[in-house]
Amino acid sequence: MHRLSLTLLLVLTPLCSALQAEESTLASPAATHITSQSSATQRIQELEAELGAAVQQRDELAGQLSSGLADRETAQVARLRQENQKLKLQLREALAKQQQSLFTETQTWYLAGAATALLGAAIGALLRGNRRRRQWLN
Known part of the structure; x- marks a missing residue:
């Protein structure tokens, strides 16, 4: 009887370990699915936070760009006004020289x-x- 129980024990041991491995793999996808959902939720939250920061940074840069364009346009307008004044002065001088001839x-x-x-x-x-x-x- 000892022989039979020893043989039975030797046959059932690998079978039990195989069954145990199947149970762990069956339980594992559910646990993996739960952890993947929680990690995906965390990743989504991280990405949303990065998106919010990127949108805020984009708005700041757009504001800086528009103020930079306004400054550049203001400088260009001032430069054009100065050039216009110089041209008016040159025109007056040319007209004065032309009138000087008898x-x-x-x-x-x-x-x-x-x-x-x-x-x-x-x-x-x-x-x-x-x-x-x-x-x-x-």
Whole structure:
């Protein structure tokens, strides 16, 4: 009988350990599922917190960007106003120089033509007068 119980014990020992392993694997997925759900919930909460921080940081950067753009636009407007004032001053100076000349180019040409005509008339009168005197002398 001892032999039979010893043989039975040797046969049942691996069988019991195999059954125990199956139970642990059957119980294990449920436990794993529960722990995976809790870790997934924790991960979701972590990701939501990171998302909130990222949104807040994005809003801060957008505010800084818009204020930076406003500052840049203000500086550009000021620079354009200064350039406009310089151009107005240059225009006034150019107009003042233009008004300083007594005659325009067209008027200068008319004056040169008139002077030439008068000079020609005077020379013609002088030359014609000498011919008449010669006729009287003859």
